[in-house]
Amino acid sequence: MVTQVDDILRRNSLSVTESRKKILNLFLTMHGALAHGDIERKAGEKFDRVTVYRTLQTFVDKGIIHTIPTTDNSVRYALCKDNCREGHHHDNHIHFICIKCGSTLCLEDVSVPEVRLPKGFISSETEVVVKGICNDCKQ
Template identity: 35%
Template sequence: MENKFAGILSKHELKVTQARLLVLGIISKAKSAVSQPQIENHLNGKVDRVTLYRILSAFEQKGILHKVIDLNGTANYAMCSSKCTKHAHHDKHFHFNCTQCFKVYCMNDFSLPPVQLPAGFAAQDINLTITGVCKECNA
């Protein structure tokens, strides 16, 4: 698994470090988007907070992660599509925010419909969040 993550870092022109590999491992295993405090808890002090912020920022800028804001205004991170680059994110999809457990899920199987903007407008990002109760809380 570590070789896969090293390949992702190399592809996105980032130096392979143990801290970056650890963060990628945590986020890639998560079933929902994860917040910085959740990642920090999983790291158990192996990476300091400032380094973690820098890693998350670099990953987002390079197209490795995308950020989703939850109902509490907290940034959550999920893996990007392999098509994403530092120049463009290509993983346009819905996000589902559970109102009970507050987890944020990427709905990758559902694509956003094309959006027609008025002349002169240029979209840089689209964010569509659905709120409700997830299947785990609904059981």
């Protein structure tokens, strides 16, 4: 039986290995973004730190996941939903960090707002991170 995980890996011409399956599965089953630490904790009992680093890097390179900047200087990763492919990410959505539960979410439906820059400035990319209370925590 070919699982969704196997399929994604094959489509990206990656060898199907235990660690890749495990880590990719984490992203498919979890809502929200994962920090490196989360992944290491959840998959790291079985795999080496280095393998986790390399696997994440591979996934980013292939456009399977994308990184999310955070104010506290920790990198988080989330699945790319749309048309990302090798070497090119096209994430035009904003990211939301819940200050209550700490989870990071891609708000796919909220596109990045237009920003009016001063004269002489040319914009090529805009990152928006909103902090607040998420839908699950608003009680």
